[in-house]
Amino acid sequence: MKRNHLAAPYIVWMALFTVIPLGIVLYYAFTDSITGAFTLANLAGMSTYAGIFMKSVWLAIIACAICLVLGYPVAYFIATLDNKLTQRFLYMLVMLPMCISFLLRTLAWVALLDDTGIINDGLVKLGLGALPLARNNAAVVLGMVYNYLPYMILPLYTVILKIDRRLVEAAEDLGANGTQVFTKVIMPLSLPGIISGITMVFVPAISTFYISQKMGSSGTTLIGDVIESQFKAAYNPNLGAALSLVLMLMVFACIALMNKFSDGDDEEVITL
Amino acid sequence: MSKELIRLSNVSMAFDGEIVLDDMNLHINDREFLTLLGPSGCGKTTTLRIIGGFLQPTSGDVLFDGVRINDIPPYKRKVNTVFQRYALFPHLDVYENVAFGLRIAKLDEREIDGRVTEMLESVSLRGFENRKVASLSGGQQQRVAIARALVNRPKVLLLDEPLGALDLRLRKDMQVELKEIQQQMGITFIYITHDQEEALTMSDTVVVMNRGRIQQIGTPQDIYNEPQNAFVADFIGESNILDGVMKEDYVVEFFGRKFKCLDSGFAPNEPVDVVIRPEDIDIVKPADGHLTGTVTGITFKGVHYDIIVDFAGFKWLIQSTDYVAAGEKIGIRLTPDDIHVMKKSEYSGLFGDYSSYSEEYDEIADPDALIGGEEYTELGEADGHEA
Numbered sequence: 001m002k003r004n005h006l007a008a009p010y011i012v013w014m015a016l017f018t019v020i021p022l023g024i025v026l027y028y029a030f031t032d033s034i035t036g037a038f039t040l041a042n043l044a045g046m047s048t049y050a051g052i053f054m055k056s057v058w059l060a061i062i063a064c065a066i067c068l069v070l071g072y073p074v075a076y077f078i079a080t081l082d083n084k085l086t087q088r089f090l091y092m093l094v095m096l097p098m099c100i101s102f103l104l105r106t107l108a109w110v111a112l113l114d115d116t117g118i119i120n121d122g123l124v125k126l127g128l129g130a131l132p133l134a135r136n137n138a139a140v141v142l143g144m145v146y147n148y149l150p151y152m153i154l155p156l157y158t159v160i161l162k163i164d165r166r167l168v169e170a171a172e173d174l175g176a177n178g179t180q181v182f183t184k185v186i187m188p189l190s191l192p193g194i195i196s197g198i199t200m201v202f203v204p205a206i207s208t209f210y211i212s213q214k215m216g217s218s219g220t221t222l223i224g225d226v227i228e229s230q231f232k233a234a235y236n237p238n239l240g241a242a243l244s245l246v247l248m249l250m251v252f253a254c255i256a257l258m259n260k261f262s263d264g265d266d267e268e269v270i271t272l
Numbered sequence: 273m274s275k276e277l278i279r280l281s282n283v284s285m286a287f288d289g290e291i292v293l294d295d296m297n298l299h300i301n302d303r304e305f306l307t308l309l310g311p312s313g314c315g316k317t318t319t320l321r322i323i324g325g326f327l328q329p330t331s332g333d334v335l336f337d338g339v340r341i342n343d344i345p346p347y348k349r350k351v352n353t354v355f356q357r358y359a360l361f362p363h364l365d366v367y368e369n370v371a372f373g374l375r376i377a378k379l380d381e382r383e384i385d386g387r388v389t390e391m392l393e394s395v396s397l398r399g400f401e402n403r404k405v406a407s408l409s410g411g412q413q414q415r416v417a418i419a420r421a422l423v424n425r426p427k428v429l430l431l432d433e434p435l436g437a438l439d440l441r442l443r444k445d446m447q448v449e450l451k452e453i454q455q456q457m458g459i460t461f462i463y464i465t466h467d468q469e470e471a472l473t474m475s476d477t478v479v480v481m482n483r484g485r486i487q488q489i490g491t492p493q494d495i496y497n498e499p500q501n502a503f504v505a506d507f508i509g510e511s512n513i514l515d516g517v518m519k520e521d522y523v524v525e526f527f528g529r530k531f532k533c534l535d536s537g538f539a540p541n542e543p544v545d546v547v548i549r550p551e552d553i554d555i556v557k558p559a560d561g562h563l564t565g566t567v568t569g570i571t572f573k574g575v576h577y578d579i580i581v582d583f584a585g586f587k588w589l590i591q592s593t594d595y596v597a598a599g600e601k602i603g604i605r606l607t608p609d610d611i612h613v614m615k616k617s618e619y620s621g622l623f624g625d626y627s628s629y630s631e632e633y634d635e636i637a638d639p640d641a642l643i644g645g646e647e648y649t650e651l652g653e654a655d656g657h658e659a
Binding site (some may be wrong): 164166167169170171172173174175176177180184185188189191 | 324325326345346347348351352353355357359360361362363372373375376377420421424
């Protein structure tokens, strides 16, 4: 194929910055930090972090679920608007936060939720006590939902937009009421969007460290934080690499599990 | 006559102030095959969507079995639709597409299976149960769409240009098949098409529409033989439409000649439109003709020739199995049966002149063409007023 050479730059890029680094991660994960000899000790030590892994998965799942519940109606509403101008405007509003630095947005939430933050200041001034809004699991989930919600809405919006509206009429014609139209036609047809939305929220949520550091506390340490600390504070890149590897495998497993739901469909969902 | 099932009473529809249906009155009988025929934008799909419940008329009533159903949503109507380009569910296989309505109705599994299987049998789709609809050909998708609607045993089936996407051969086969299904199952069909031949072939009743108004309602024969205005005459088949004057009952004058005809009930000297079908015209020697003209073009069409003849600057289309050469002078003869007289309408003068017909456009009209030799048209063999 003549066209192949068009992809050459990216293939080189991928080789340099994806495949080789992945090889390095593998190398570190299976070698000893001091002697550099082959070892399984790094991976064997994973069980220590089982709790943190579980917690990361759990919070990511909760964030995903909330994003889906919040995002689906919004995506549906925007995608089915007749007024194209309003549609584009709302779509832009969804995208807009993504144009502002992720760090800034997260810090803004801290400023809002902190014990001495804007909200608690207000509450105190009103004579009500301060609430423990930040530094807990809920705050971390809130940070995830806020930051990753657009990644849920956009694929859903795209998929719902493409659903032929005549299919809705066809279903109504065959006796389906509003609920049945949704469960039997719209939902199944938007499944690819649901799956890619979940993936796009789940993957960054499970590996985040910034949100948990800023909006959480020592009790909300996630696997991303542990990995970061292995490279920066503890300086044990071998353990860090092993943790990353396990995290990657878990993410793969989750994606594979999710793709099960849409199996048999010709249209495979591009998830990563 | 079977009983009335659906009635549209003074139904109007406007989108953003633009009138799409203008005070429409129509009734549809039980077990009738009724076709709404017209060019795109004539309001036929709007009419169907109003009956299906997808649109509510701006004013007027829709009655089903005598009950007003304006506010009944589509899913509660005893009507099913075969949509244009089918609108099959892409996430379901053939079987589940057909079973959709029955599952909604929560029939038990055995009954669903029986009815779906029987239905697939009757549209010749056994063995396709587990195929994805996207993998089917146009004709097969078409059958799934029909099966999906009919399996619910509706009182009325609405069909929105169901054969529009099929090739000619398949269209013709499906026309016959649909008509058979309609007669076997004893269901009312309301059928939409812009194809006049399809309408004439299949229907009990044809409703010709244009610009949101019904132009004529009648049997295919009525519509073809007795068009009510120039629009209908032109839209259904080919027509030469001439300006004429009704001299008295059964006598019409055009091209300065008086012809005997079968039409009456006009005011004396009332200006009228005269329709002459191209296939009704007999070509004779110039000396024997009621009118004479010059052939300006001839095209072989298979069964016949399309012949364009210039009569004093007005070009007619004549269809004949006899060959005549371009440039030749010919005469034509008309019997009273060949002439149909219509009242003048908003469409008068817009249709029925073949001057722009195909490549003969640039042809020089012969200004010397003469109107035939005899002073008066013989009224010979014309005692068949009631024929």
